[in-house]
Amino acid sequence: MKKRLLVTGIIVLSLMLFSGAACTCKGEEAEGVKEVKFGIGLPLTGLMGTIVGWPGKYGFEFAAEKIGEFTVAGESYRWNLIIEDNQWGGMGGVSTATKFIYEDEVKIMHQAGADAAATAQYICEEAGVLLDVAGAGPDVLGPDKPHIFHTSPTYVLHTPALFHWLTSHYPEVRTVAIAMSDDEIGHGVADAAILAAEHFGYDVVSEDYYPPETWEFSHLANKLVSKNPDLVIGSVLTLAPMKDMGWDGLTAFIGWTSGFGDLAGWDNVQGFLIYQPNPLGADQPQAVRDFAREFREHYKASFTMAAWYGATVLYVMTEALQKAGTVDDVDKIIEALETETFDTMVGPLRYGGEELDGIGHMLVWPAPIAEIRDHSYHVIAEYTPEEAEALAIEVYK
Numbered sequence: 102m103k104k105r106l107l108v109t110g111i112i113v114l115s116l117m118l119f120s121g122a123a124c125t126c127k128g129e130e131a132e133g134v135k136e137v138k139f140g141i142g143l144p145l146t147g148l149m150g151t152i153v154g155w156p157g158k159y160g161f162e163f164a165a166e167k168i169g170e171f172t173v174a175g176e177s178y179r180w181n182l183i184i185e186d187n188q189w190g191g192m193g194g195v196s197t198a199t200k201f202i203y204e205d206e207v208k209i210m211h212q213a214g215a216d217a218a219a220t221a222q223y224i225c226e227e228a229g230v231l232l233d234v235a236g237a238g239p240d241v242l243g244p245d246k247p248h249i250f251h252t253s254p255t256y257v258l259h260t261p262a263l264f265h266w267l268t269s270h271y272p273e274v275r276t277v278a279i280a281m282s283d284d285e286i287g288h289g290v291a292d293a294a295i296l297a298a299e300h301f302g303y304d305v306v307s308e309d310y311y312p313p314e315t316w317e318f319s320h321l322a323n324k325l326v327s328k329n330p331d332l333v334i335g336s337v338l339t340l341a342p343m344k345d346m347g348w349d350g351l352t353a354f355i356g357w358t359s360g361f362g363d364l365a366g367w368d369n370v371q372g373f374l375i376y377q378p379n380p381l382g383a384d385q386p387q388a389v390r391d392f393a394r395e396f397r398e399h400y401k402a403s404f405t406m407a408a409w410y411g412a413t414v415l416y417v418m419t420e421a422l423q424k425a426g427t428v429d430d431v432d433k434i435i436e437a438l439e440t441e442t443f444d445t446m447v448g449p450l451r452y453g454g455e456e457l458d459g460i461g462h463m464l465v466w467p468a469p470i471a472e473i474r475d476h477s478y479h480v481i482a483e484y485t486p487e488e489a490e491a492l493a494i495e496v497y498k
Contacts, residue, residue, distance in 0.1 A: 134170055134177045137428045139418070140201030140210040142187035142194060142217055148313075149189040153213055153407045157235075158184055159400055160411030161211075167395075168419055174426045180415065183207065187217040194220035202228045208429050209233075211414060215241065215285040222249050231431050233414055238289055239497075242458035248431070250438060250452065250462045252417055253410040254378045256355050257457065260293040261492040262468035262484045263353060263376040264301045267332070270482075274351060276306045278325050280335035283310035290355060294334045300496045306330055318342050337365040337373060344369045356406055357381070357471070357478060373473040378447070378466055380409040381478040388446040409446075417443045417450075417464070438462075450486060456494045465490050 141161055144154040165180040172178070183205050187193035194217030201207045202224065210225060211233045212218045218234035218241055225232040225248050234241055235253040242249050267274055277298045281287030287310055298305050307328045311321055315338075322342035325333060332351045333339065340352055344366075353374035362370050380389050381404075392412065393404035417438075422428050425437035439461065442451045447467055455461035468489035470482040484492070 136181040138207045140207040141184045142197040142212040144189035145186035156405045156407035157411040160408030164412035164415040189214040191216040191220040198224045239458035242462045252414045252464045254466045259468045261297045261496040264297040274331040276330045278307040278330035278333045282313040337361040340365045340369045375471045384480040
């Protein structure tokens with residue numbers, strides 16, 4: 102994979118507008134209950150605040166509320182989530198990581214966004230702080246970065262599953278166009294898609310990048326239609342003008358929210374494919390559906406990918422502390438993360454991907470393939486974590 106910091110993530114998409122001011126949310130110790138500080142850097146302003154930051158913030162906070170008091174080595178603890186705006190960028194990663202470590206004295210941190218994670222990782226390694234990142238590819242991990250983990254799903258593991266599935270379910274698809282935003286997330290998703298497409302014998306006929314703030318896509322749509330690709334990897338925002346020009350191929354992307362159907366037109370998104378885990382749909386495990394229902398009732402808002410991923414990070418870290426038998430010995434916590442299996446809403450998961458990142462610090466999720474039908478998200482295939490990891494190794498190595 103090209104040597105760049107990959108973002109996804111994330112890819113973690115929601116068009117719900119969560120209102121509120123950026124703040125540092127500190128807890129209070131109850132009598133006999135100690136606090137575990139967790140520094141969380143999220144984008145809380147701008148577009149990425151809407152897409153990632155506020156849903157993620159609510160996911161972390163709701164999980165902390167549901168976890169409540171937990172026991173580690175016979176002592177009672179509660180999470181103290183210290184949440185700051187990292188602005189989805191490198192300078193924000195530096196400022197929030199520095200504050201978390203030297204002012205708040207955290208031992209565990211989360212940073213969303215590849216740029217924020219990349220700058221924070223150096224500070225965390227120097228200080229011996231455990232850092233969980235969201236949206237980064239394998240270049241952010243490695244043997245020289247033993248304190249860095251990636252708990253959220255990453256398209257690095259899920260893109261190969263999509264193309265493997267296409268070979269048997271859409272044999273007529275032979276050409277692929279890439280149309281992504283000109284930022285770390287866009288280039289990261291594109292890098293993964295190009296490598297997977299070429300591995301499975303597809304011809305990549307176009308690779309285009311547009312400014313992240315773009316809302317008018319007629320020029321790009323005209324170029325894409327002129328290539329007449331069978332499949333476009335890209336946002337639904339390109340679909341409406343392409344459909345208006347008569348193009349009738351497939352489109353796939355890492356994320357989905359019902360707001361996309363409203364933006365692109367529901368007729369245009371029928372058959373749209375999604376290839377990174379999403380908490381929507383009636384086919385989800387009961388634990389996901391129950392958590393989503395309680396979240397919606399609590400916040401009166403959609404339960405999105407970012408909220409789900411944030412909640413999962415906190416549940417995994419809670420279990421890691423319990424299995425390590427400590428809340429402040431980072432080496433023991435890292436050992437637990439590396440060697441234990443963790444109970445999640447989608448079942449038991451472990452960290453792996455050593456052949457991809459050199460250290461095995463990616464939590465390996467199931468890899469679902471879903472499509473949009475009749476205004477709804479439907480899972481139509483799913484690869485096990487082991488199958489997804491094996492395919493990623495086959496493609497990238």
